[in-house]
Amino acid sequence: MTERTFSPVAPSLAFDSSPNPLPACRLARLIGKEPEEWTVDDLVRIVEGLGIRLVSLMHVGGDGWLKTLDFAPGNVRHLREVLSFGERADGSSLFGGMGVPVIASDVVLRPRLSTAFIDPFATYPTLVVFCGHYGRDGAPLPESPDTMVRRAFDRLQRETGVELQALGEVEFFLGKRPEENDIYGAAERGYHASSPFVFGEALRRRAMVLLTEIGIPVKYGHSEVGYIQADEVDPRIWEQHEIELALQPLPQAADSVLITQWLLRNLAREAGWRCSFEPVLRKGHAGSGLHFHLSPVIDGVHQKHTRADGQLDTAAKWLIAGLVRYADALMAFGNRTSTSFTRLTQAKEAPSAVTWGRYNRKALIRLPIVASDEEGRSVSPETVEFRLADGSAHPHLLLAGIAQVMVAGRGFEDMEALLERTSTLATQPSAATPVPRMFSEVAEGLRRSRQPFEEGGVFPPHVIDRTVDLLAAL
Numbered sequence: 001m002t003e004r005t006f007s008p009v010a011p012s013l014a015f016d017s018s019p020n021p022l023p024a025c026r027l028a029r030l031i032g033k034e035p036e037e038w039t040v041d042d043l044v045r046i047v048e049g050l051g052i053r054l055v056s057l058m059h060v061g062g063d064g065w066l067k068t069l070d071f072a073p074g075n076v077r078h079l080r081e082v083l084s085f086g087e088r089a090d091g092s093s094l095f096g097g098m099g100v101p102v103i104a105s106d107v108v109l110r111p112r113l114s115t116a117f118i119d120p121f122a123t124y125p126t127l128v129v130f131c132g133h134y135g136r137d138g139a140p141l142p143e144s145p146d147t148m149v150r151r152a153f154d155r156l157q158r159e160t161g162v163e164l165q166a167l168g169e170v171e172f173f174l175g176k177r178p179e180e181n182d183i184y185g186a187a188e189r190g191y192h193a194s195s196p197f198v199f200g201e202a203l204r205r206r207a208m209v210l211l212t213e214i215g216i217p218v219k220y221g222h223s224e225v226g227y228i229q230a231d232e233v234d235p236r237i238w239e240q241h242e243i244e245l246a247l248q249p250l251p252q253a254a255d256s257v258l259i260t261q262w263l264l265r266n267l268a269r270e271a272g273w274r275c276s277f278e279p280v281l282r283k284g285h286a287g288s289g290l291h292f293h294l295s296p297v298i299d300g301v302h303q304k305h306t307r308a309d310g311q312l313d314t315a316a317k318w319l320i321a322g323l324v325r326y327a328d329a330l331m332a333f334g335n336r337t338s339t340s341f342t343r344l345t346q347a348k349e350a351p352s353a354v355t356w357g358r359y360n361r362k363a364l365i366r367l368p369i370v371a372s373d374e375e376g377r378s379v380s381p382e383t384v385e386f387r388l389a390d391g392s393a394h395p396h397l398l399l400a401g402i403a404q405v406m407v408a409g410r411g412f413e414d415m416e417a418l419l420e421r422t423s424t425l426a427t428q429p430s431a432a433t434p435v436p437r438m439f440s441e442v443a444e445g446l447r448r449s450r451q452p453f454e455e456g457g458v459f460p461p462h463v464i465d466r467t468v469d470l471l472a473a474l
Contacts, residue, residue, distance in 0.1 A: 024212035027116055035114035035215060040083045043116055047079060047127060054126040055082050056119065057109045059133065060145055060255070062095040064336075064394035066262050068128075069109060086110040086131055091141065094133075097470070098143040099462040107141050108134040115255070117214040121266045130255060142460045145396035146251070152403035153250040155456040160410060162315055163297040164403055166253040167245045167383075168395065170260045171224055171288040173281055174200040175236040175274035182237060188286060190239055191225045198223045203267050204241045210263055216256045217246035226286035236274065238281055240288065247295055247302075247381060250403060254395040257290070261391075277391025279335070279343040287343035287350060288391040290334070293368075293383035294319060294402065302381035305367050306358075316367075317419060319384055320356050322409030323365050323402065324422045326452065327354050327388060328436050328445030330405070332467050333397035334389030335442070338474075343390055344435050351387050353432035357424030364388050364435070388435065401453060408452035443471035 023029060030049075031042045046052065057069040069087060073079035085108075092105035100107070115130035133144035140147040157163050176182075176199065184197040195201040201223065208221050226240030243264075245256050261277060268275035280287040296303045296315035305316040312320070323330070331340070343350050349361045356365035366385040370378045389398055412418060422432070436442045446453075447468045453459040 025215040026118060026213040027215070035116075038113045038116065040080055040113065043083055043113060043127065043129075044076060044079060046116075047073075050118070051125055052118075052127045053124040054122065055079065056122075056126050056128045057082070057086060057111060057131045058128050059109055059131040060258060060396055062098045062143065062145065064145070064258070064396075066258050067094065070126075083111055083113065083129065091133070091135075091143070095141070095143040097466060099460065099466055100141075100143050106136060107144075110134050115215070120210050120213070120263075121270070142457070143463060145254075145394060145400070148458055148463075149254050149396040149400040149403075150251045151456065152400040152458045155458060156403040156407055159407055159456075160315075160318070161298055162318075162406070164250055164319075164406065165247040165295045165297055165302075165381075166250055166399055166402075167219065167247045167293045168253060168257040168260070169242055169244045169289065169291040169293070170257060170264075171240060171242045171277070171290065171391065172261075172264055173226060173228075173238045173240050173276045173278070173288060174203065174268060175234075175238040175276065176272070177235055178230050178237050185227045185229065185237060185239060187227050187229070188225050190223045190227045193223045198239055198241075199237075200239055200241055200273075203271060203273075204243065207260075207264055207267055208243060210267075211243070211245075211260060214259065214263075216259055217248065219244045219246045224286070226281075226288075228282050228285050234282075238276070240286060247293070247383075250399045251396075253292075254399050257395040278339055279337060279390035279392055280339040280346070283342055283346065286348055287339070287346075289343070289350060289387060290389045290391050290393045290395070292386045292389065292399070292402070294386060295381045295383050304378070305382045305384055312419070316384055317415060318409040319402075319406045320365055320409070321412050321415045321418050322405030322407075322452075323384075323386055324354050324356060325409070325412070325418060326401075326405040326445075326449050327364060328442060329449040329453070330398065330401050331388065331436055331442045332446045332471060333401050334393040336392040336394065338439075340390050340392055341437055344388075345437065351435060353434050355422050355424045355432050356419070360424050361387075363424050400458060404453050404455060404458055407455065439471045439474040443468045446471070 055071045059067050061067050071082050091100040091107035092102040109131040111129040111131050117128050119126040119128050132146050133141040135141045204221050208218050211218050221243040224240035224242045228238040230237045265275045303315050351364035355363045357363040358367045370380050450464045
């Protein structure tokens with residue numbers, strides 16, 4: 001593909017010219033309702049009013065990639081049928097690796113109207129709607145990652161009273177062939193750099209605007225530390241960026257990560273660049289993590305991770321204890337390529353041992369500071385940051401697993417001893433349990449700890465079996 005200069009206001013991506021850009025979600029402005037209130041009638045009016053030609057049912061596959069099934073409605077009746085009932089698909093192709101057999105493979109994609117957005121990249125005006133997966137019995141498909149994260153989220157809330165919310169820190173590299181004005185890059189010095197010292201600022205900012213127009217809440221974005229100079233092996237220069245999303249319930253947080261990655265890849269393709277979420281692009285350089293910040297919510301209130309006496313809050317204890325005990329098993333869903341292990345062992349800002357700590361960026365679980373007002377009150381929710389996962393993660397399966405291990409953590413009889421033993425204040429680096437260094441260790445961790453993942457019917461046993469077998473074979 002021929003490279004071109006990236007334009008933040010390319011014709012196909014033009015800014016909404018509305019005099020009042022709030023709410024940020026474009027369809028919410030046009031419909032005049034919150035997404036949870038949208039109806040088929042509302043979306044039909046959008047299709048008619050904006051001249052929409054295509055409807056695309058988007059969903060997540062077993063491999064963690066977004067899939068689409070496109071329709072060109074011939075009349076209003078056809079449009080209503082698609083939006084109301086969805087369509088069948090081949091589950092053995094979508095989830096064959098998770099145990100859906102060819103002889104019983106029909107599944108149904110069922111739209112969630114609140115997720116609709118206008119595709120900013122489509123040649124023809126296209127309405128996108130996210131879908132869940134349902135089996136022949138009309139129930140949510142057990143092998144679907146979408147089903148698993150929703151079941152785990154619901155089980156956690158039902159059994160503990162905790163609605164767990166999350167946000168992903170989406171780190172990524174942009175790569176392009178150097179031009180004459182690409183003179184400023186320097187290895188490991190890109191953190192918070194601004195244009196002209198980074199070339200990807202306009203693309204990153206455009207991504208943030210498009211995400212909010214789609215309906216994905218964004219906290220902030222910035223350039224990251226990583227920079228790789230072009231050489232005889234790779235003629236591209238690579239620089240690192242990050243977009244941090246905002247807290248959402250686990251199922252929506254998982255969707256938001258995949259949509260963000262999808263959008264960034266499309267923007268890079270339009271610019272003639274490359275976008276990579278690879279855990280490590282070049283050994284010795286900064287890698288790309290996919291950290292998740294987690295916030296337990298009880299009765300609508302975000303819980304602090306630390307009480308006034310300096311001790312951990314109860315919900316934070318459950319969460320941290322579950323994460324440190326089952327960190328190796330969670331890598332089956334959060335660290336899925338060979339370079340995942342390179343990132344964890346090359347002594348950059350990535351965890352190499354199973355520890356938790358306050359403010360410590362080398363810990364596997366970190367309790368970061370938050371901004372406060374003049375009276376010392378937090379102005380945003382405190383979070384527990386899980387720093388193990390990387391850009392290869394399947395966010396739906398990972399967040400489902402995190403919810404499951406939090407439920408398990410509540411029942412640990414040795415919870416206090418476990419937390420004391422794995423604290424960075426009590427643990428010498430040489431004494432801490434190292435994270436797995438190879439897939440066989442991850443497979444063994446998941447095989448040994450499968451019960452908490454399978455509780456409540458969240459992870460079907462045959463899905464765990466296949467995951468363990470695939471990891472052991474790598």
